[in-house]
Amino acid sequence: MDNLTTSAGGKNSCTFHEEFKQILLPLVYSVVFVVGLPLNAIVIVQIWLARKVLTRTTIYMLNLAVADFLYICSLPLLIYNYSQKDYWPFGDFTCRFVRFQFYTNLHGSILFLTCISIQRYLGICHPLSTWHKKRGKGFTWAVCGVVWFLVVAQCLPTFVFASTGTQRNRTVCYDLSPPDRSAGYFPYGLTLTVTGFLIPFVLVVGCYCGMTRILCQKDELIGLAVRKKKDKAIRMIIIVVLVFAISFFPFHLTKSIYLIIRSKSGVPCATLQAFAITYKCTRPFASMNSVLDPILFYFTQCKFRESTRHLLDKVSSKWKHNS
Helix, strand or coil, X not given: CCCCEEEECCCEEEXXXXXXXXXXXXXXXXXXXXXXXXXXXXXXXXXXXCHHHCCHHHHHHHHHHHHHHHHHCCHHHHHHHHHCCCCCCCCHHHHHHHHHHHHHHXXXXXXXXXXXXXXXXXXXXXXXXXXHHHCCHHHHHHHHHHHHHHHHHHXXXXXXXXXXXXXXXXXXXXXXXXXXXXXXXXXXXXXHHHHHHHHHHHHHHHHHHHHHHHHCXXXXXXXXXXXXXXXXXXXXXXXXXXXXXXXXXXXXXXXXXXXXXXXXXXXXXXXHHHHHHHHHHHHHHHCCHHHXXXXXXXXXXXXXXXXXXXXXXXXXXXXXXXX
């Protein structure tokens, strides 16, 4: 992780003072772990129990929840790391794997949300399309397989660039790359941002523009079936916009700027540290998508909300009876 000493263009050495990470990162990661772990576990269990009646959207959401769950399981290591002033005692392979997990979850979430958005767009804007109707669950599972392949292929270089190192006689785990490999990481980092965020973001915006045109029509001009989809689509738009606004957009914007600044030589240490701190303040919030994604699931899946409410009522009544 680029935490204590780094270099601009590999020439200027700078010492960073990042004590804020010892409070901010463990706090945010702890919240994500405590809240996100049970939420995503419940989503996975509920979808799996209803696997015989899965829709195409719930298949995408199942894969989204699996990606979030796997990442959340690695958070205790990061919580310990940052609470111990960046000390990483878990070995080089674990360091590389945890960083790989983070980016796999991040870009996997973006692509699965893009798939969900396209699926909803087709349902709202082209409900009578024969091409759309003929693509069933098998096609959806195939798309999920392609998404996982693309995500792993995109993020695999993270396994190469991320590594452990020594800073002030302490073993640390570099996030992007060691300082002396910053120039080599730069083209890959920007390419990952373009392919893993910018292109899917443009597709999502295009879907929402088309959906907004339909959703803004007067109710009497659309049928009952489309009207029911309208409310679900509006809820989905709100949650996905929140996910992009909180997790994805700030992180990729600050990361791209930081990569550009870090790759240049002769940048003053104060400037480099300012951009580094800005980027690192957005990084933990990129993990918040693991909490927001289950909220998207419950806000757009009425039957699962009802089953969860029924389960909670049953547990509550049983608890009251026993007490």
